[in-house]
Amino acid sequence: MLATILHGPGDVRCEEVSEPKILKPTDAIIKLSASCICGSDLWPYRGANEVTAPLSMGHEYCGVVVEVGSAVKTVKPGQFVVGSFCLSDNTCPHCRFGFQSSCEQREFMTGAQAPYARVPLADGTLVATADMPADDLIPSLLATSDVLGTGWYAADAAGVQEGSTAVVVGDGAVGLMGVLAARQMGAERIIAMSRHKTRQDLALEFGATDIVSERGDAGVARIKELTEGVGAASVLECVGTQESMSQAIASARPGGKIGFVGVPHGVTFDGQNLFFQQKSLLGGPAPVRRFLPYLMDLVVDRKINPGKVFDLELPLADVAEGYKAMDERRAIKTLLRF
Amino acid sequence: MLATILHGPGDVRCEEVSEPKILKPTDAIIKLSASCICGSDLWPYRGANEVTAPLSMGHEYCGVVVEVGSAVKTVKPGQFVVGSFCLSDNTCPHCRFGFQSSCEQREFMTGAQAPYARVPLADGTLVATADMPADDLIPSLLATSDVLGTGWYAADAAGVQEGSTAVVVGDGAVGLMGVLAARQMGAERIIAMSRHKTRQDLALEFGATDIVSERGDAGVARIKELTEGVGAASVLECVGTQESMSQAIASARPGGKIGFVGVPHGVTFDGQNLFFQQKSLLGGPAPVRRFLPYLMDLVVDRKINPGKVFDLELPLADVAEGYKAMDERRAIKTLLRF
Incomplete structure (x- = not known):
């Protein structure tokens, strides 16, 4: 079969x-x-993570079970399933505590930019739908596997509540899903930080109430202005750079919470600064499995449409162009069809 | 009157x-x-904070109001009061959010190692008792002003709950108060990290269920052993060094919370490490005012006895010996009488 292999920075091939x-x-x-294609696939593509051997790309997936190992009890061939990008047994103490992304047996999914994939820890990882979903639901179900689940976790870790104010730093696909999540959790005010018209429009469609196009100190000043000088109770950090993290921390009110889901690259925190700013931090790879059944139901019941985040659709053979378009920010997120 | 002035490292005088x-x-x-005397008074005493001018020491206080300014409405001369070491108006958005230690008008109390003191923002800061308390309650009421309130905040920020497991890093006065707080909040298991017999004994008296005398990696290994390999849901960091902070983070389970109240000195966090450890951090100067009425009631009703943390009592004239004894860890916390 054809699959996506990354050989080095900028060098991704369908092989x-x-x-x-x-x-x-x-x-x-x-x-x-x-x-x-995930935003995090761009880290190695851009050379921010070292690539020492060819990488089998792809960790977001949904589809039909064709075969199961002898120990698998909860899913069977013919069922439609979604799984998290973090593979987990869903029985260890960390899983039971709701942090399946720190499962004692955790593995990260690979090789899912291909028509077939092996899913380890199938019983713990996969969630089946009751019926075969309609074709038009596939992009949204696929989104629950990572991008929506990760945006959801950012909002959850940032403690978004009914009636609260949330700031979303980052207008990538995860940030846009963070907007959708904050809306579903009942935030009254959702401020999306974005400088790009198409992303601003999508943020508004997903539920943003305000757009801030300034960055850095000017962006923080604007957030303060919009929150009567106070800052937000919840901030979703969906980028992973020092600049975005500083912006996120400065946008939160004292006692506010920052949920950070952009994998930090070159980010450090000064202890004393964090102490006197008095803001709560929780980040990590999202425990998507915790949210998956609920998110899949929202999609199947057509209450949310996260699949709108895909603004480029390509056949797998053109995967290289999919990476390029995202790298150049011509596309928010690329859907691959077989 | 006589008061306590710090002139430079190791040079504290009653003047x-x-x-x-x-x-x-x-x-x-x-x-x-x-x-x-507070553990944090030792930072400038030890030269860890620069002393550029003589400092009026002391920020923990309780006593009787003798005079109020013309705008003061809620307390009056003759009332017994306690106030937080953080002065706050208790009306601004940060105060109403429960983070009085980030009050828009925040000041830090000074000059309280003396028989009389000025308390700014009196209406927002001071809490009066219904009656004049018995003399033997004074040490415990004094403790609510900072050391207990700070230990309480560590437990609150660490999310201690009924039936949960809490680890307390640091056997100073704040750490010991953290043990007391965790017990009051219903923690089932409270593991105190301490190498000193007298402090271990006091920790057990305040409610610790386990003592870990190892430090660093060995200490973390012991915590893991005591928690079936999982780590604790709540960790109270009550020191403020890189070593204690690393120990605190490593002792928490994924998804666990670290409340840090030791003022960080030379502490940094690596973003990616924090991300993959997936632990929640919240620290800062304690918003004691949030807890003060409740804590004062617990003391007046003789449900807690935090005053036991004072193991040395001196007249104000001997304040220099009080600092020395704490610096050399001969005393946990020094009470000063006039």
């Missing part, structure tokens, strides 16, 4: 590889309904 | 100064019932 096989009794093989 | 006066209509003057 012939062998089809995945059951390697452990807890594995499942799925036939993907669609796949996509 | 004649003029009595405090009302400077603003929102001030009150109180006659202190007792005063004490």
